[in-house]
Amino acid sequence: MANSKQARKRALQSEARRVHKASQRSMVRTYVKRVIKAIQSGDHSQAMAEFKSAQPVIDRIADKDALSKKKAARIKSRLNKRIKALAA
Secondary structure, three states: OOOOHHHHHHHHHHHHHHHHHHHHHHHHHHHHHHHHHHHHHOOHHHHHHHHHHHHHHHHHHHHOOOOOHHHHHHHHHHHHHHHHHHHO
16 A cells, blocks of 8 residues: 555556556447457448548557557458458
8 A cells, every 4th residue: 555645546547547548448449349340240331430440549549558559550460461362
């Protein structure tokens, strides 16, 4: 437990940051699930539309450090690969 005023403040800030970043990561997962659902339905145009809407969200959350930039790139790459396979 925090014993000084400074430590208590840092603990509060850390908790607030954790909650905020958790909601941002959840939003990214929701967008990714939408793309995967569109891919599984077999509709290429719908999958591309969902991917185009998810891409800026993933990038924005990565810029805010709730998600690492490399993980964001990996997610986008894997989704794009699945969409391309769907078209072929």
